[in-house]
Amino acid sequence: MPEGVLEIDRISKRYGEVVALRDMSFDVRAGELFGFVGSNGAGKTTAMRIALGVLVADSGEVRWNGRTVDFDTRRRIGYMPEERGLYPRMKVLDQLVYLAELHGMGTNEAHTSAENWIARLGLRDRRTDEVQRLSLGNQQRVQLAAALVHEPDVLVLDEPFSGLDPVAVDVMSQVLREKASAGVPVVFSSHQLDLVERLCDRVGIVSAGSMVASGTVDELRSSGETRLVVESPTTEWAATLGGVRVIERNGTRCVLELADGMDDQAVLHAALAAGPVHEFSRQRPSLTELFRNVVTIEGRSA
Template identity: 50%
Template sequence: MLQLTGVTKNYGSRRVLDDVGFTVADGRLTGFVGGNGAGKTTTMRIALGVLASNGGSVQLNGTPVTPEDRRRFGYMPEERGLYPKMKVGEHIAYLARLHGYSKAQATANAEALLERLGLGERLGDLIETLSLGNQQRAQIAAALVHDPEVLILDEPFSGLDPLAVEVVAGVLQERAAAGAAVLFSSHQLDVVERLCDDLVIIAGGTIRAAGTRAELRAAHSVPRFEISTTDDLGWLREIDEVTVLELAGGQAVFDADPAVARRVLQRAAASGEVDAFIPQHPTLAQIFREVIR
């Protein structure tokens, strides 16, 4: 488990991180979201020891992270960091050898991982000849090839087509299922919402919300319901405790206390056939807009 507590960072008189704290649990995917300049990359670099903080702590399983601990980390920066003149398979195997693997095991790890990421036929190609999307896949392989216990990825889905997103998402889920603590940032909120167990939202260098998807939805949810019936629902506008958001014949979306919503359902059922009555939950994009105001 990776834990950040009270992390601060200043550049001169400007504070870019202020009391940042959250946990990345073993076996779980944690999405880290925020706008440009919110502090995501700075936070990740401090967790990795690439950048020094001005205050706070970074701990692994309850003790301060050491340089030896960080050898068990995997990191994918947003910027491309591979050697363009090296062959794909050789490069990823070389990185595994830097982490102590034998030549045979490093080669086996690299080839299996690149095959899983859809680059099995490109092992002998130079990095620079790959498309940007395939370079991104190779960059992800570089972060994973030594089987890290903690995985930190900065915008891993950037530049990937929908099929590649699914492949990479599957690989990250497999790593989490094997027990790794996985933290990744992304501007693709729909992917984050679908993939993550836990979410952290940062804006202006401070954590605005953190928790599981269910916890964030509960904390930021307005009781909202969608109803579809065979009867006209115009009478909804006559109920003072109901705020009608959408209404077209027998279709409506409205806000109301759950007890009031039950009365709406009962009245609708008494007037005609109810085809659907569904509580609506806020999307991550909606929660994000709310908490960064």
């Protein structure tokens, strides 16, 4: 399998007066899980469809291994749409074999691969069922198998965890990790930010068609506001400090948010002046909190 990078380079897309994407740029590296997060309508699905060639960008370019993505390249991409793209009256096994053959596999190879993924994703008892007779969760498993059956070089998955029970989420997470470990670039969108935080090597936050923040989870969390957790007999002293905002209070424990340039040692000094301090630590925002902050700030500046 060739190693490479999927590059989304300054793509833009407009529908009349509506700007769906504005100079969107990011890359997904070989062996990397890249989480693509944003509110509904932020542009995630549009960007993925352009990467697949389902839509054409007004400007910009999509590249794989430094070359513009063409028809042959797209056959090597595994795509999982948010809206299920399966034939409802076709049987699971027949459908997967058919899709593998469309991507260039021979019949025997396609059958072997389809059976492997059916077994791996817990669908063996449903292999001869019509897709429309499956539960929504099992349909989602078949949709993942359809993205994987031709052993793609790149995976692009739009909300792959939607509608899955916890066991299926664990199975899918393991599959994505294994694909990344084998050198496949994997990009997926999800509203389940705790899952993104746990799984992904890097994350991109999208707002109003633009990439507004990108980096590892640690980098993104470190870029957020400085927060301190302080536990002392009284917390009244915190309200008297300039450049400090009390965002949570629970008895003798409070969470403070510091303005840029505020010295945390000044906070410690003020707390000690009021009595003994039993806890004094930094608190980094979760990806969910960071996402809310970034999207809110971008919305106000738009």
